[in-house]
Amino acid sequence: MARIAWGITGAGHHLRETFDLFVRAKEVYGDRVSVTSFVSRAAEEVTRVYGLFQQLERVSPGGYMEEVILEREQGWSYPKTGRFSRGIYDALFVSPTTSNTIAKIAHGIADSLVTNAVAHAVKGGVLVFIVPVDIAGSVKSPVPYFINRDLCTGCQECAQACPNDAIDEQIDYLRCNGCGLCKDVCDYNAIQEGTVNLVVRDIDKNNVRTLRDSEGITILDNPHQFEKALLTVI
Numbered sequence: 001m002a003r004i005a006w007g008i009t010g011a012g013h014h015l016r017e018t019f020d021l022f023v024r025a026k027e028v029y030g031d032r033v034s035v036t037s038f039v040s041r042a043a044e045e046v047t048r049v050y051g052l053f054q055q056l057e058r059v060s061p062g063g064y065m066e067e068v069i070l071e072r073e074q075g076w077s078y079p080k081t082g083r084f085s086r087g088i089y090d091a092l093f094v095s096p097t098t099s100n101t102i103a104k105i106a107h108g109i110a111d112s113l114v115t116n117a118v119a120h121a122v123k124g125g126v127l128v129f130i131v132p133v134d135i136a137g138s139v140k141s142p143v144p145y146f147i148n149r150d151l152c153t154g155c156q157e158c159a160q161a162c163p164n165d166a167i168d169e170q171i172d173y174l175r176c177n178g179c180g181l182c183k184d185v186c187d188y189n190a191i192q193e194g195t196v197n198l199v200v201r202d203i204d205k206n207n208v209r210t211l212r213d214s215e216g217i218t219i220l221d222n223p224h225q226f227e228k229a230l231l232t233v234i
């Protein structure tokens with residue numbers, strides 16, 4: 001049995017691919033793999049807005065070593081990450097990894113659930129694989145549902161359909177759960193999804209470079225390399 005820890009941070013980039021890979025790993029390897037999900041506060045919000053939060057239970061269905069551990073519910077000393085020092089996990093995969101979390105890890109900061117997990121894993125000799133979102137050049141990231149004001153007639157159908165009262169002038173991403181009901185009821189195609197092109201900053205590029213040279217950490221350039229890495233620990 002491979003005992004995997006999955007660290008999720010608040011990035012939309014690579015999020016769906018990572019989810020799909022973990023879901024597939026559970027389907028393919030079944031009881032041979034257990035996955036504990038370590039979810040940053042931002043990841044909880046971001047996975048929800050992309051409609052993926054509820055799907056976490058397909059990967060971490062509950063029970064010891066298969067829990068969804070939410071940063072929001074942890075204390076400041078993150079006692080759950082002590083598991084990495086006790087040799088309980090075979091590997092920690094962090095994907096997607098925000099530029100914020102990459103910066104912290106590159107500078108030895110461990111004051112959040114995921115950065116603390118990485119620090120403990122390295123100290124405990126647990127393999128750590130990290131997929132940064134901002135590596136070099138530019139990245140094309142998905143954006144969650146938004147209202148195109150040029151097409152919106154203000155009919156309020158979407159606001160009435162929303163089960164979370166998340167729609168006013170725009171969609172409130174702290175309430176939206178990405179269900180897409182608003183899009184379904186809109187006759188004007190005003191609820192849209194899309195992508196944005198973002199330039200990777202030098203500071204983020206340099207932080208990734210620093211991590212490539214860091215002890216105990218392997219940088220994966222995209223989530224698809226995860227499968228190969230997983231096979232090394234199964």
Ligand SMILES: Cc1cc2nc3c(=O)[nH]c(=O)nc-3n(C[C@H](O)[C@H](O)[C@H](O)COP(=O)(O)O)c2cc1C
Nearest residue numbers: 009010011012013040042043046098099100101133
């Ligand atoms: C919808 C949405 C998508 C985001 N996508 C990214 C992203 O792709 N990359 C990134 O570095 N930050 C992204 N962020 C910002 C992070 O969530 C934010 O910097 C957060 O503080 C990161 O915290 P964490 O590193 O502890 O998860 C996104 C925020 C939102 C609301």
